Amino acid sequence: MKKPTISKVIESVPQTILTVVSLLFLLFCLLVPRPARAGGPTEQVRGTVDKVMTIVRSSHPTSKAQMEAQRAQLIEVIYPRFDFTEMAKRSLGRHWAGRTPTEQREFVVIFAAMLGRSYADNIESYTSQKVLYTRESENQSYAEVDTTIVTENRPPLSINYKLQSVNKEWKVYDLVIEDISVVNNYRSQFDRVIVGSSFKDLVRVMKEKQL
Numbered sequence: 063m064k065k066p067t068i069s070k071v072i073e074s075v076p077q078t079i080l081t082v083v084s085l086l087f088l089l090f091c092l093l094v095p096r097p098a099r100a101g102g103p104t105e106q107v108r109g110t111v112d113k114v115m116t117i118v119r120s121s122h123p124t125s126k127a128q129m130e131a132q133r134a135q136l137i138e139v140i141y142p143r144f145d146f147t148e149m150a151k152r153s154l155g156r157h158w159a160g161r162t163p164t165e166q167r168e169f170v171v172i173f174a175a176m177l178g179r180s181y182a183d184n185i186e187s188y189t190s191q192k193v194l195y196t197r198e199s200e201n202q203s204y205a206e207v208d209t210t211i212v213t214e215n216r217p218p219l220s221i222n223y224k225l226q227s228v229n230k231e232w233k234v235y236d237l238v239i240e241d242i243s244v245v246n247n248y249r250s251q252f253d254r255v256i257v258g259s260s261f262k263d264l265v266r267v268m269k270e271k272q273l
Contacts, residue, residue, distance in 0.1 A: 102198075102200065102205075102232075103198065103200065103205040103207060103225050103232040104195075104198060104207060106143075106231060106232045107143060107207075107225075107232065110139060110140060110142070110143045113139045114136060114139055114140065117132065117135045117136055117139065118132075118136075133179070136178075137178040137179075140178065141174065141178065142231070143232075143233065143234060144174070144177070144233060144234050145226065145228060145233035145234060145235045146170055146173060146174035146177070147170050148226070148233070148235040149173065149177075149234075149235055149236065149245060150166075150169055150170045150173040150174070151166075152235065152236065152245045152249065153173065153245050153248040153249050153252055154169065154249070154252060155249045155252075155253060156253075157252070157253065157256050157261060161261065165261070165265075168265065169265065172265060172268050172269060172272070173268075175272055176268060176271070176272065179272065194209060194210045194211075194212060195207070195208075195209055196208045196209060196210055202227075203226055203227040204224070204225070204226050204227070205224075205225045205226075205227075205232060206222055206223065206224055206225070207222070207223040207225070208220070208221070208222050208223075209221050209222075209223070219239070219240060220239070220240055220241075221237060221238070221239050222237070222238040222239075223237055224236040224237065224238065252264060255267070
């Protein structure tokens with residue numbers, strides 16, 4: 063049987079997952095109001111969302127340069143809310159420990175850029191979605207937020223946001239979309255590439271896709 067190319071393996075990540083990851087902060091801004099504890103996960107995420115929506119609603123880019131400028135603003139705002147180091151570490155799984163500190167840092171940067179660009183590329187087309195807040199739980203250093211996305215002519219989509227407390231800030235470390243973990247999905251894809259080729263080739267392909 064012919065083995066899939068490295069590029070095809072990475073491209074096999076479900077588009078629904080990539081789109082929803084990219085829309086994390088936009089979706090939270092439309093949550094049904096509910097009292098939240100001071101400093102709780104919802105409140106901290108909403109602080110980021112407000113900044114994101116200000117950027118989207120105040121600018122209407124018509125040129126490539128303007129679009130890139132808007133994306134740069136969006137990425138600057140959303141990066142602090144993601145724990146990209148934790149997400150990258152979990153996504154590499156058993157291969158993380160074998161990487162040098164330099165390789166780990168480089169991978170985190172590339173991984174963060176991949177998710178950040180996905181968010182920036184898709185945010186403009188999802189400004190009218192309705193999201194229902196269904197549950198929030200908090201247990202010491204971890205929290206979960208469940209939401210249901212309601213769209214026209216599509217079945218509802220459930221999303222569970224997993225967060226952890228890092229220096230008194232709630233950071234996203236995984237998303238579970240229709241019972242599919244984004245981190246687990248990436249771990250499976252990355253493992254297949256590394257085992258079939260090498261970690262160096264995985265990094266190379268990820269870099270090429272950002273050009």
